[in-house]
Each structure stands twice: as structure tokens, then as C-alpha cells.
Amino acid sequence: MDISSYRQLIPSPVALVTGANKGIGFEISRILAEAGIFVWMAGRDSGRIAAAAASLKKAGLSVDSVPLDVTDPQSVEAAALHVENVSGALDILVNNAGIVNERRLNKAGEPEVIPPSQIELVMLRQTYETNVFGVFTVTKAFLPLLCKSQAGRIVNMSSGLGSLTQRSDPTWGYSAINALAYCSSKTAVNGVTVAFAKELKDTPIKVNAADPGYCATDLNGHSGPRTPTQGAEIAIRLATLPADGPTCGYFDENGTVPW
Numbered sequence: 001m002d003i004s005s006y007r008q009l010i011p012s013p014v015a016l017v018t019g020a021n022k023g024i025g026f027e028i029s030r031i032l033a034e035a036g037i038f039v040w041m042a043g044r045d046s047g048r049i050a051a052a053a054a055s056l057k058k059a060g061l062s063v064d065s066v067p068l069d070v071t072d073p074q075s076v077e078a079a080a081l082h083v084e085n086v087s088g089a090l091d092i093l094v095n096n097a098g099i100v101n102e103r104r105l106n107k108a109g110e111p112e113v114i115p116p117s118q119i120e121l122v123m124l125r126q127t128y129e130t131n132v133f134g135v136f137t138v139t140k141a142f143l144p145l146l147c148k149s150q151a152g153r154i155v156n157m158s159s160g161l162g163s164l165t166q167r168s169d170p171t172w173g174y175s176a177i178n179a180l181a182y183c184s185s186k187t188a189v190n191g192v193t194v195a196f197a198k199e200l201k202d203t204p205i206k207v208n209a210a211d212p213g214y215c216a217t218d219l220n221g222h223s224g225p226r227t228p229t230q231g232a233e234i235a236i237r238l239a240t241l242p243a244d245g246p247t248c249g250y251f252d253e254n255g256t257v258p259w
């Protein structure tokens with residue numbers, strides 16, 4: 001991917017990716033670092049995130065790890081302070097961390113999504129704590145640092161399942177997936193994206209939502225047909241948009257996704 005126009009805006013960019021120890025977040029970190037961007041790999045388990053960063057450092061990439069649990073405001077504040085102390089600023093924030101917790105095994109022992117009427121309120125709350133309130137908490141904490149950048153970029157990892165237009169269309173390929181907590185949390189992520197983009201519209205900061213497509217990761221028991229590397233691509237593109245790139249949008253690798 002050609003990010004030369006972004007590098008013209010910021011010669012030595014600094015990025016932070018949440019949920020970077022595995023899956024799509026790890027790949028986003030690796031690809032950004034391979035493009036010469038310093039990457040803070042953030043993860044909720046200090047050992048796992050340090051090990052993930054060590055594997056990329058071993059390959060000669062400029063990354064470091066920082067403990068950050070998106071559901072714990074104190075850990076988010078501590079991470080923001082650490083990044084400020086070490087890097088002084090932040091150019092790219094990828095809100096990638098996310099969970100799905102409304103699955104169970106059916107009578108045949110196969111995983112299935114729990115129907116909306118049967119999920120527990122606590123599942124909905126846990127999902128929103130990570131997928132929605134986590135995005136808000138992290139964005140708010142790092143915004144002062146992003147405001148110091150000449151070309152701040154915020155990428156919120158949404159999903160095609162966050163699109164109300166697609167989900168309400170019975171002919172859409174994934175319309176059978178009716179995971180109330182996960183899908184509605186991603187719709188809320190889209191709402192958070194639009195709200196921050198509107199507030200920041202007169203600044204250099206661009207805020208967009210990314211749909212990585214259905215990728216094989218721990219999130220879905222590795223059932224997706226795409227690779228995490230393919231899933232990372234749209235996040236990389238939005239993280240390194242040129243000055244005339246879009247803000248307040250929702251994109252997958254093919255272009256705009258309908259809200």
C-alpha cells in the first residue's frame with residue numbers, strides 16, 4: 001500500500017493500535033510498522049502484548065507495547081500519559097479492540113449465535129463496555145495528543161454487521177447473523193465515529209469507521225474466509241489518508257458501506 005502522501009504530511013508518524021496482540025490488530029500494527037510508522041501496540045494483558053511487540057521488534061520493526069484495557073479508564077489514562085512522555089504526540093489511533101460474547105453450542109455441539117430474546121443483559125453490557133464505551137474512552141484520552149498532530153487519523157473498527165441498511169436487507173449475504181449485542185454495538189461505533197468526526201471537522205483530524213470483512217480470527221472461531229492481513233487493509237488505508245481524504249465515513253475495501 002502506498003502511504004507516501006501521508007508520509008509527506010508527517011515524516012515520522014506515531015500510531016497506537018488497541019487489541020494489537022493478535023488477529024487484525026496485530027496485522028494492522030505489523031503493516032503500519034513495515035511502512036516506517038512507529039507503532040504503540042496496546043493490549044489488556046501486559047505479557048501477551050509485550051510478547052507480540054517483541055516478535056515484531058525481532059523482525060526489525062519500530063514498535064513498543066503499552067498495557068491498555070479499553071474498559072478500564074485508569075489503564076487508558078496511564079497509557080496516554082506513557083505515550084505522551086515517550087513520543088510527545090500521536091498521529092494515528094486505531095480503535096481495534098472488540099469482543100463477541102453471545103455464542104453458545106447448539107445440540108449438535110456447533111457454535112451458534114444466541115437469539116436476541118435469550119441473551120442476558122450482562123452480555124449486552126459487557127459488549128458495549130468494550131466495543132462502544134471503550135472506543136469513546138480511548139478516543140477521549142488520546143485526543144489531546146492527536147490534536148498536536150498535523151494529520152491526525154482515527155480509525156474505528158466497525159463491521160459490516162454494524163450497517164442497519166445491510167442488516168435489514170434480507171438479501172444481504174450475512175443478514176442471517178442476528179447477534180443483537182455485537183451488531184448493535186458496531187452500529188453504535190458508527191454513531192460514535194460520526195459524532196467525533198463532526199466535532200473535529202475543522203481540524204486536520206479525520207475520523208472514519210472501517211469494515212474489515214469476515215476474517216478468520218479468534219473472534220469467530222476462525223470461521224471467516226478472509227485473512228487478518230486482508231482485514232487490516234482498510235484500516236491501514238484510513239489510518240494513512242492524504243490531506244484531501246474523507247472524514248465521517250464508513251468504508252470497506254470496495255468503498256463506502258451504507259450506514
Ligand SMILES: NC(=O)c1ccc[n+]([C@@H]2O[C@H](COP(=O)([O-])OP(=O)(O)OC[C@H]3O[C@@H](n4cnc5c(N)ncnc54)[C@H](OP(=O)(O)O)[C@@H]3O)[C@@H](O)[C@H]2O)c1
Pocket residue numbers: 018019020021022023024025042043044045048068069070071095096097098099130134157158159160211212213214215216217218219220224228
Ligand atoms: N474477524 C472478523 O471477521 C471481523 C469482522 C468485522 C469486524 N471485526 C472487528 O475487528 C476487530 C478485531 O477483531 P479480530 O477479529 O482481530 O478479533 P480477535 O482476534 O479476537 O482480537 C480482538 C483483540 O481485541 C482485544 N481486546 C478485547 N477486549 C479488550 C479490552 N477490554 N481491552 C483491550 N483489548 C481488548 C483482544 O485482546 P485479548 O487477546 O486480551 O483478548 C484482541 O487483541 C474487532 O473490533 C472486531 O469486532 C472483525
